[in-house]
Amino acid sequence: MNTPGPAGGRGLRLIPFRGLRYVPERVGSLAAVTSPPYDVVVRPDGLHHLESADPHNIVRLILPQADSADARHRQAAETLQRWLAEGVLAPDPEPVLYVYEQRTGDLLQRGVIGALALSPATEGVVLPHEDVMADIVADRAALMRTAAAHLEPLLLSYAGDGGPTGATAVIERVAKRLPVLATTTEDGVAHRLWAVTDPAERAEIQSDLSRRQALIADGHHRWATYLRLQAEQSGPGPWDFGLVLLVDTARYPLQVRAxxxxxxxxxxxxxxxxxxxxxxxxxxxxxxxxxxxxxxxxxxxxxxxxxxxxxxxxxxxxxxxxxxxxxxxxxxxxxxxxxxxxxxxxxxxxxxxxxxxxxxxxxxxxxxxxxxxxxxxxxxxxxxxxPVSEDVVRDLARQGVTMPRKSTSFGPKPATGLVLRDLGTD
Structure with a gap:
């Protein structure tokens, strides 16, 4: 979609954060602790498979298992704190933006991960296209509230200027450097992650995105959860931002599945x-x-x-x-x-x-x-x-019309577990 920000220059505001990442020496492998997004895990078979892949698999945080919802949420929070205390997870030393790459066969996707401002109001800047289910939003909100963490990024798409400029230019430069993380998951997808530590490069990304609007490609329930949790707060703080992956679809078109x-x-x-x-x-x-x-x-x-x-x-x-x-x-x-x-x-x-x-x-x-x-x-x-046509999705989103829940599946989706956001340290 052609996504300059709305009138008045109001667009996407992406800020660095101290990513929470697995310490490679404390887990069997980085691949073994990752998971698909929570709503893609096929239960119970996929859940059991991931739990047995490594005792520290991220699925124990995003889909904890207990007898009640409250117990599940407490278990996830306690597990997160235990892994932090044991050094299984550790925060990066300084706030950064992250460049994230997925590659499989001829498919290559790159984007930038950061904390996206939810305030001032993002209506007209971040465009949803699907309805959500209230019970899922309530459950995700309780999990995030109890764990005080964003456990997996949303996937947002925007259209750059059709060439390697702005944020995309920085992403392409960064991707030529040594990554801070590289792994290949069992589905054959190779994942790499870079930390953007140069303030000038971060400013270049932020300036470009400040002119854009984005479509929620995947994560409508998490987006609704971000907004609900922000509304609960009495003052400014980390809940005013949400963990997202932004992909320039002029450079890296997404796939739409049913x-x-x-x-x-x-x-x-x-x-x-x-x-x-x-x-x-x-x-x-x-x-x-x-x-x-x-x-x-x-x-x-x-x-x-x-x-x-x-x-x-x-x-x-x-x-x-x-x-x-x-x-x-x-x-x-x-x-x-x-x-x-x-x-x-x-x-x-x-x-x-x-x-x-x-x-x-x-x-x-x-x-x-x-x-x-x-x-x-x-x-x-x-x-x-x-699958529905991406053009139909885009046109309806621009009109402010949401599709029935679970109408589309955009991808490739980011792997869960590569970088988290701890609201207690951010």
Whole structure:
């Protein structure tokens, strides 16, 4: 997106912070203590895998396990303090900005990590594009409040001037130096981190970003949490800033993927029978890759979904126009009303299947194979989605229109555990 700051010069304000990082000598490996973002971890399998990878894996902070929410949050705070006392984690000696790189195959992404000002009001500077779930925001807020730390950065995108200038010029220069951290995670992604210690280079980054606005690519619930926790404070302090990764998409375009739904209590046969004549339903041949190709072809012509969970794939498309008119809210832009996520929630979940949007009924899963596997294992229905166009996301965000929750998955996402922000030392 072309992202000069709003009128009046108000744009992004990014400041250095004392990053909290793992001490390599105190852990098995840096790769073994990292994790995907909390909402990407497939539970319980992925959670158990990460917990067993290293006793100090960051998942013990972002997804602590206990009998109650309060106990989980206390456990995370106590674990963080213990790791600090034991020297497993340690703060960097001075506040800095960080350049972060991810590389796998031909894919290269670089950005800058810092503490982003939440005040003055960021409306019109940081653009959300998805609704959030109140229970998740409340849980994330309780975790951050108790731990007094930002455990993983949001991913924000902005568009520079289309060339290696400003912040991007600094990032490219810094990336030619020796990093303070380098590791390759088990998914084959190589990660490198540099500390930007030169005040002139930091000022160059900050000056460029002060003219920009950004789109929340990943982390809407954490952003809402930042704002909630800031509002609780009676005066200025570290809660006025949030940990973010900013990527110039003019230089490093992001990828947009879909987030799938797992309907715990709805077998596929029941889901199909409830559709009646409301949609066209067709069996499509596997394997999964071929079925997703069929979904993409149908999605190019209109709303389309792929149901799985009974060992087969069922393409659901061409919704009845009269049903759409009755069930999709008419007070939103046409682009919003045509979204697959809008039709899924307004028509299928609310009207046809009558499924509450609650964790007991719906799980949101990023990995396609995991969604199918869990549906087949638990006699549930996986609703596989086709990614929405980034242009649609951007245009709706500019209009101030939010998409249904979990409509998109932008990436590559930053690995969790490479740098944290301790609000007690920042």
């Amino acid at each position: 987030i799938h739904r797992l309907l715990h209590r709805l077998p596929v046969a029941q889901a199909l029978s409830a559709l009646d004549d409301a949609f066209r339903v067709r069996r499509v041949e596997g394997p999964l890759r071929g079925a997703l190709d069929a979904l993409a072809e149908a999605a190019a012509e209109g709303n389309a979904f792929l149901l799985a969970g009974d060992g087969r794939f069922h393409l659901v498309d061409r919704p009845d126009e009269h049903l759409l008119a009755r069930t999709v809210p008419a007070d939103r832009p046409a682009a919003w009303r045509a979204l697959d996520a809008t039709v899924l929630h307004s028509v299928l979940l609310d009207h046809v299947w009558r499924i509450p949007d609650a964790p007991d009924h719906i799980a949101y899963i990023h990995d396609t194979e995991a969604a199918v596997e869990q549906a087949e294992r638990h006699d549930a229905t996986a609703v596989l989605m086709h």
